[in-house]
Amino acid sequence: MNWLITENRQRINLKDIEIAEIDEIRKEATKINKRPIGFFGLRLDSGIRLFIILADDEEGKLYVTSSIFNKEDREYESFTQYMEKYHIFEREFYEEFKIEPKNHPWLKPLREHREEYNFFEMQGDEIHQVAVGPIHAGVIEPGHFRFMCNGEKIYNLEIQLGWQNRGIEELFKKKHSNQLAESICGDSVIAHNLAYSNLIETLSDRKISNKSQIIRLIALEMERSAIHIGDLGAIAGDIGYLMGASVFGAIRTLVINTMLEISGSRFGRGLIVTGGVNFDIDKEMGEKINTVLDKVSKDVERTMKTMLEAPTVISRLEKTGTVSEENAEKLGLVGMAARASGINIDTRFDFKDKWYKDIENKTTKFDGDVYSRTRLRYKEIKQSIYIIKKFIKLLQNYEKEDLIEDNEKKLIPESMAISITEGWRGEVVHIAITDKNGEIIRYKIKDPSFNNWYALAMAVRNNGISDFPLCNKSFNLSYCGNDL
Amino acid sequence: MIIKIVKMLLLLLMPFIMLGIIKKTKAFWSGRKGISIFQPIYDFSKLLKKEPVYSETTSFIFKLAPSIILTSAIFSGFFVPIIGIEFLINIDFSFVIFAYILGIGKFFALLSAMDTGSSFEGMGASREACFTTLVEPGFFIITASLCAMNHINTFESFRQFVTDLPLITKICVIVLAITALFIMILIECSRIPTDDPATHLELTMIHEVMILDNSGCDLAFIMWASGIKMLIISTLIASLIIPAVIPQYLTILLYILILIIISVIIGTIESGMARLRMSHVYEFVFVMVAIALIILALVTMKVFGT
Numbered sequence: 001m002n003w004l005i006t007e008n009r010q011r012i013n014l015k016d017i018e019i020a021e022i023d024e025i026r027k028e029a030t031k032i033n034k035r036p037i038g039f040f041g042l043r044l045d046s047g048i049r050l051f052i053i054l055a056d057d058e059e060g061k062l063y064v065t066s067s068i069f070n071k072e073d074r075e076y077e078s079f080t081q082y083m084e085k086y087h088i089f090e091r092e093f094y095e096e097f098k099i100e101p102k103n104h105p106w107l108k109p110l111r112e113h114r115e116e117y118n119f120f121e122m123q124g125d126e127i128h129q130v131a132v133g134p135i136h137a138g139v140i141e142p143g144h145f146r147f148m149c150n151g152e153k154i155y156n157l158e159i160q161l162g163w164q165n166r167g168i169e170e171l172f173k174k175k176h177s178n179q180l181a182e183s184i185c186g187d188s189v190i191a192h193n194l195a196y197s198n199l200i201e202t203l204s205d206r207k208i209s210n211k212s213q214i215i216r217l218i219a220l221e222m223e224r225s226a227i228h229i230g231d232l233g234a235i236a237g238d239i240g241y242l243m244g245a246s247v248f249g250a251i252r253t254l255v256i257n258t259m260l261e262i263s264g265s266r267f268g269r270g271l272i273v274t275g276g277v278n279f280d281i282d283k284e285m286g287e288k289i290n291t292v293l294d295k296v297s298k299d300v301e302r303t304m305k306t307m308l309e310a311p312t313v314i315s316r317l318e319k320t321g322t323v324s325e326e327n328a329e330k331l332g333l334v335g336m337a338a339r340a341s342g343i344n345i346d347t348r349f350d351f352k353d354k355w356y357k358d359i360e361n362k363t364t365k366f367d368g369d370v371y372s373r374t375r376l377r378y379k380e381i382k383q384s385i386y387i388i389k390k391f392i393k394l395l396q397n398y399e400k401e402d403l404i405e406d407n408e409k410k411l412i413p414e415s416m417a418i419s420i421t422e423g424w425r426g427e428v429v430h431i432a433i434t435d436k437n438g439e440i441i442r443y444k445i446k447d448p449s450f451n452n453w454y455a456l457a458m459a460v461r462n463n464g465i466s467d468f469p470l471c472n473k474s475f476n477l478s479y480c481g482n483d484l
Numbered sequence: 485m486i487i488k489i490v491k492m493l494l495l496l497l498m499p500f501i502m503l504g505i506i507k508k509t510k511a512f513w514s515g516r517k518g519i520s521i522f523q524p525i526y527d528f529s530k531l532l533k534k535e536p537v538y539s540e541t542t543s544f545i546f547k548l549a550p551s552i553i554l555t556s557a558i559f560s561g562f563f564v565p566i567i568g569i570e571f572l573i574n575i576d577f578s579f580v581i582f583a584y585i586l587g588i589g590k591f592f593a594l595l596s597a598m599d600t601g602s603s604f605e606g607m608g609a610s611r612e613a614c615f616t617t618l619v620e621p622g623f624f625i626i627t628a629s630l631c632a633m634n635h636i637n638t639f640e641s642f643r644q645f646v647t648d649l650p651l652i653t654k655i656c657v658i659v660l661a662i663t664a665l666f667i668m669i670l671i672e673c674s675r676i677p678t679d680d681p682a683t684h685l686e687l688t689m690i691h692e693v694m695i696l697d698n699s700g701c702d703l704a705f706i707m708w709a710s711g712i713k714m715l716i717i718s719t720l721i722a723s724l725i726i727p728a729v730i731p732q733y734l735t736i737l738l739y740i741l742i743l744i745i746i747s748v749i750i751g752t753i754e755s756g757m758a759r760l761r762m763s764h765v766y767e768f769v770f771v772m773v774a775i776a777l778i779i780l781a782l783v784t785m786k787v788f789g790t
Binding site: 128129130131132137138152236237238239240241242243245246247250310312313315316320464465466467468469470 | 756758764
C-alpha cells in the first residue's frame with residue numbers, strides 16, 4: 001500500500017487517497033510509527049470508509065490513507081495493542097460506528113455513557129473511592145473523576161467525559177460558520193476559528209492577503225500569552241500563593257483588553273472571518289500593543305521570579321504530577337503537555353509555515369512535572385511576546401493591502417483538506433471532506449484536550465489526592481474541546 | 485460589670501473583626517482595595533437569616549452538631565485568661581477541661597462530617613482528626629510546663645511570672661510559647677500554610693471540606709465557632725505578653741491591639757507563601773510539638789534541675 005503524502009493546508013482529491021486493507025494499514029503504520037492526528041469514518045452507501053491521517057513532525061508532512069468496511073464487517077484487529085497512542089482514536093471510532101477494534105484494552109464509551117459505565121475498581125480494606133463531579137465547585141464545565149485511593153495516595157484516576165457533547169461536528173455539516181468555530185472551545189477561540197478559516201479557504205482556493213495572515217497570527221499569539229498568564233495565576237491560586245494569583249490575573253487583563261481594543265471582544269471573537277480578518281491593526285494600534293506588551297513582559301518576568309524564589313512554591317510544584325517522556329510518547333500527547341514532558345513537537349515550527357520559518361525556536365528539555373509545565377508557560381509567554389512584536393514590525397511592509405482580498409467561493413467538490421493550527425494548548429486539527437456538490441459531508445475536529453486528558457490520569461498516579469487540583473490546573477484541559 | 489460586658493462582647497464579636505482584618509491585609513498585599521473589615525459580620529447575619537438545607541442521608545447528629553460546636557467554642561472561651569478567667573471558672577487544671585470542651589466541639593464536627601456520607605467530608609475529617617491528635621500533646625506540654633514553672637495549676641500561669649527563674653530563661657520560654665501557639669492558630673483555624681480557607685477545591689481542603697453540606701444558620705454557627713477558636717488561642721498569646729499588674733482598661737486596649745497584630749501577621753503570611761503539600765503539613769505540626777518539647781526541657785532543667 002501507499003500513503004498519500006501531503007502537507008498542512010493543502011487540498012487533496014478524494015480519488016487520490018488509496019483504499020487499502022485495514023490489516024495492511026496497521027502493519028504499515030506500526031512500521032513507520034508516526035503520530036495519528038485523524039482516525040475517523042465517513043458513512044457511505046455501501047459501508048464506512050475509515051480515514052487515517054498520520055503526522056510526521058520531523059519532515060512536516062502528513063500521511064493519508066483509507067480503508068473500507070462493508071456493512072457486514074463489524075470488527076478489525078485494533079491498532080492500540082501495537083501502538084498505544086491510537087487508543088483514544090479507536091474508542092471514538094468504535095463509539096460512532098460500532099465497528100469493534102478487537103483486543104483493544106480499554107474499549108469504554110468516550111462521550112456517550114448515559115446508561116452504564118463500568119469504572120475500574122480496586123478491592124481491599126484500605127482502598128477508598130472518591131467521586132468528583134460531573135458538577136464541580138466553581139464555574140467550570142462538567143466532567144467526572146473517579147479516584148481509587150489508599151489514604152491520601154491516588155492509585156488510579158479514571159476520567160469520564162462527554163457530559164458536554166453538543167454534536168458540533170454534525171452542526172458543521174448543517175451550516176458551518178466562523179461563529180460556530182469560535183464556540184468549539186471558549187478559551188481557544190482564535191485557534192479553532194483560524195483552523196476552520198484556513199480549512200475553508202484551502203478547500204475553496206481562496207487567497208488571503210499577507211496583512212490578514214499576519215494579523216491572524218498576532219491574535220493567535222495574543223491568545224496564547226493571555227491564557228498562559230491566566231494559567232500561571234491559576235496555578236498560583238491553587239497552591240494558595242495569593243501574590244501570584246492576583247498579579248497574574250491583573251496582567252492577563254492587560255492582554256485581553258488589548259484584544260478588546262483590536263477586535264471588540266476580549267477573546268477575539270469576530271476578528272477572523274473566512275477570507276481575512278474584520279479588524280485592522282494600523283500603525284497606531286501596533287505601537288499601543290507594543291507598549292502594553294513591554295509592560296506585560298516586565299511584570300510577568302518580575303512576578304515569575306518572585307514566585308519561583310519562594311521555597312513553599314517550589315516545594316509544591318517540583319516532582320508533582322510527573323508524566324515521563326516515555327509515557328508521553330506512548331499516550332501520544334500533543335502541544336504543551338508533550339513539550340513539558342520533553343517531546344519537542346510544535347506544529348508552528350514543524351509544519352513549514354511562511355511566517356514562522358524565520359523565527360528561532362529554542363527548545364528546552366523539561367521533566368514533565370507541574371514545575372516544568374509552569375516554566376514552559378513562562379517560556380512560551382516570552383516567546384509569544386517576541387513573535388507578536390516581530391509580526392507587528394512585519395505588518396508595516398503590507399500596510400497598503402486589503403483585509404479581505406478575494407471574493408467568497410464555493411468549496412471544491414470531492415476533496416479533503418487538513419488544517420493544523422498550534423493553539424495555546426496544542427495542535428488544533430480540523431479536517432473536512434466535500435461531496436460531489438461541494439457540500440461538507442464530514443467535518444472532523446481534534447482538540448489537543450482529546451489526547452491530553454489521559455496525561456492527567458497518568459500524572460496523578462502515586463501523588464497525593466490533595467495535589468490533584470494542581471495537576472489538573474497545570475494541564476488546564478478543555479471539557480468541551482474533548483466532548484465536542 | 486461594664487468590664488465584664490465588654491469582655492463578653494469581645495469574645496463574641498472580635499472573631500469577625502479578626503477575620504475582616506486578615507482579609508483586608510490579604511487584599512492590601514495583593515494590591516486590591518478589599519472588602520470592609522466588617523464584612524464577616526454582614527455575612528454572618530445574612531447566613532443567620534437563611535434556612536438550613538439538610539441532605540436526606542444525614543441523621544440528627546448533623547443537625548445537632550453546629551450548636552454543640554458553637555457552644556463548646558464559647559464555653560471554652562470562659563476558661564482563658566483576660567476575657568474569661570475571673571468570669572466563671574478558675575479551678576485547678578482547668579486547662580484540661582478547656583482542651584476537652586474544645587475537643588467535644590471537634591468531635592461533633594468530625595461526626596457530622598462523616599454523617600453526610602460524602603467521600604470528601606470523610607477525607608477532611610480524617611485529616612482534621614490527624615492534625616488535632618498531633619496538636620493536642622503540644623498544647624498540653626506548653627501549658628503544663630508554664631504551670632510547673634509558675635507553680636500555679638491554671639491558665640493564670642500564662643500571666644503570672646512569679647518564679648525566680650533567670651530572666652533569659654523566662655524570655656526564651658515566652659517567645660517559644662508564643663511561636664508554638666501561633667503555629668497552633670495556623671493549624672487549628674485552617675490558615676495557610678496548613679489549609680487554604682479561600683480555596684474552592686474540595687480535594688485540598690481540611691476544615692472547609694467538613695462543612696460543605698452545612699448551610700444557613702448552621703453554617704453561620706460553625707463559622708462563628710471557628711472564629712472564636714482563633715480568638716481564644718490568640719488570647720493565650722496575648723496573656724503571655726500583657727503583664728498582670730496593669731489596670732483593667734489598659735489590659736483590654738493592649739489585648740485588642742495584640743489581636744489586631746496577630747490578624748495582620750496571619751494575613752501577611754497568607755499573602756507571602758504558598759500552602760504546604762499535604763504530606764508536609766504533618767511536619768509543620770511537628771514543629772509545634774518540637775517547640776513545646778524545648779519549652780518542657782527548659783522548664784524541667786530550671787525547676788527540677790540543679
